[in-house]
Amino acid sequence: MRSVAVAATDGMLHFELALACEVFGPPPDALAIPWYEVAVCGTRPVRVGRFLLEPDGGLDRLARAATVVVPALADVDEDPPADLVEAVRAAHDAGARVVSLCTGAFVLAAAGLLDGLRATTHWAHTGQLAARYPRVEVDPDVLYVDNGSVLTSAGKAAAMDLCLHLVRRDHGPAVANVVARRLVVPPHRAGGQAQFVTTPVPARDDHPLADLLPWAMRRLDRPLTVEDLARRANMSSRHLARHFRSVTGTTPLQWLLAQRIRRAQELLENTDDSVDTIAAAAGMGTATTLRRHFHRAVGVPPDAYRRTFRA
Template sequence: MSEQPRPHRVAILALPDVIAFELATPSRILESAQLPGGPPLYQVRTCTLDGGPVRTSTDFRISVDHGPELLADADTVVVPASRNLVPALAEGRLPAEIADALALVRPGTRLVSICTGAFVLAAAGLLDGRPATTHWSYTDQFRRLFPKVRLDPDVLFVDDGDVLTSGGVAAGVDLCMHLVRRDHGSGVANLVARRCIVPPWREGGQAQYIDLPVPVTGDEGTAPTRAWALRRLGEPLALRDLAEHAGMSVRTFTRRFRDETGLSPGQWLVRQRAQEARRLLEGSDLTVDRIAREVGFGTAASMRQHLHEALGVAPSTYRRTFRATG
């Protein structure tokens, strides 16, 4: 009989205040991967910085059987989120004990982070010049601390070969499903999806989950015109109309508008119309065609295009995701 290939060795580094869901996700998904009647395709083990118990973000602690030496033998190292991780890395530098643990990782080992675990990889300099993601709510902090990283907060996960990062919570499931699909193909990934009752692939990205901010307006610059436009999103609003309301030339208005919002008037209008469309898809029974007219996209086809560009999903998919049915 031929010798069975050894399973892919995965080490999960549980840092203090580790979030239990993210800690358990790689084990639950990856250890479900096996061919029918065959052995497990992954061996998943957990370690801490000193091999001792570690507190979680909730009301229990976990004990592990391994210390950081486990990292030296791993084919893949996973860093899940921890509740106090971001404050601990407030200056963008790794605490010595985490740096010492990561120094044990062999060159060529695949590195994976879930949610704010990306802060650890970034602080170690492992994401410099590379695309990555993290939980969308930490975008500003991440960019301030790690400007060399090409952060994309809109996606569920980023696969950059030997380094993979995901958004928060359930995006870790998406990333682990992607690892199975990448390593062993869609057939095995679909088996895992059925065993774990999760989608083998999720449409869209984090953009569809980002909270809808209420636009801030004031009484200076172009703010009154922005407030005026928000009350008339369903109407055709030409650049000249906006400039005329502001009492400025088109050129001056465009420059002031971009200085104040970071967007052109056209980009800002599309964004506000998309946000209003999201609100109506979530909270009303209006048809997609009616919503498209109400928010100023004109046609359902136009709204589908803009929402897909902004969120990665169609209006009907967004409504199914965020609108509970009776």
């Protein structure tokens, strides 16, 4: 599992390419263990972001690697380069573990490697991936998906999460923690965690709910109903619902729930309070209620979410 080939072609994003080279490239100083051998592979000098990169070898080298990493493509409106798609397919047929970072999933999908499998990419492009490749089960709400020999991630930070997940798979959690500590990032975020929690915010400050929303935010620890909000805003519940839909794009209760989840996240990240205490502070009432809503919204339980920030 030591050889890692990072595919490179014109139009790739330099962040994800550099990230893969950084995680799998320099061996951890504190550990005397066999480490990865990384090669950047392409057919010619390639334009990566604003930089011109000279590859270490051709795309045929992908088929001789144990792990192939396909970084993000900047333009997903066009089909991926045919030579890259063919090289990735050949590498998978030869037994390589194939990994896409962010929109690199479009290359794996074009190669047919995601047919019948669950996969993800950056949330802004999940709809496009699903529409273009209907045989792929696209999940827009996760950080990464591990199908064993084929793995996909969402964008940017989630790509880092997947790379560290691979280190954890290959070398164990202690080694992954050392790598994460060197990179100053959390050592583990579960792949099923949501890419983000939607918290609708107004597009402007001069709207009919400008006074109501801050008032409600200061009272998230208290029971609040639609009638309470309508009374405070001096309007009927139906009138309030219309304004909420216009200003935030959602209903009063959905907006309140999103704010309570976000408050719980802040407390889990920054305090040692118990889940029961946080449930009360976020207006969820009980730990059971918090766990149910939190898991549904974020994708992981509160305790697992907290461990990410305690590790």
